[in-house]
Amino acid sequence: xxxxxxxxxxxxxxxxxxxxxxxxxxxxxxxxxxxxxxxxxxxxxxxxxxxxxxxxxxxxxxxxxxxxxxxxxxxxxxxxxxxxxxxxxxxxxxxx
Numbered sequence: 001x002x003x004x005x006x007x008x009x010x011x012x013x014x015x016x017x018x019x020x021x022x023x024x025x026x027x028x029x030x031x032x033x034x035x036x037x038x039x040x041x042x043x044x045x046x047x048x049x050x051x052x053x054x055x056x057x058x059x060x061x062x063x064x065x066x067x068x069x070x071x072x073x074x075x076x077x078x079x080x081x082x083x084x085x086x087x088x089x090x091x092x093x094x095x096x
Contacts, residue, residue: 005029012040013095019044026051026077039077039084048095051075051084058085067091 012027019025019042026041039051058072069088074081089095 009040013048016040016042018042018046023075024049024051028077043088047092048089050087052087053082054085055083057083060085067094 008029012029016025016027024039024041024043026039028037028039031037038053039049041049041051043049054072060070060072067090069090071086071088072083073086074083076082
């Protein structure tokens with residue numbers, strides 16, 4: 001039976017642990033087009049991030065009252081340095 005995207009995401013969250021030295025510990029999700037990959041990541045505090053590569057320079061601000069925080073970091077994961085749309089959920093009770 002083929003692995004679904006949902007299965008891959010569950011697997012990623014199950015194997016990720018907070019990093020000890022890097023900013024993130026991440027898991028690359030396969031890209032059907034072979035382009036830059038979206039990553040699921042944990043930061044040192046154990047918060048979850050969805051990192052989506054973007055070629056657009058985005059000017060984004062998060063609503064301070066929201067549990068979804070959005071930023072646009074420039075990151076490298078052993079390959080080219082890319083701009084990402086970083087969506088972070090600040091409430092671990094919503095992780096499931």
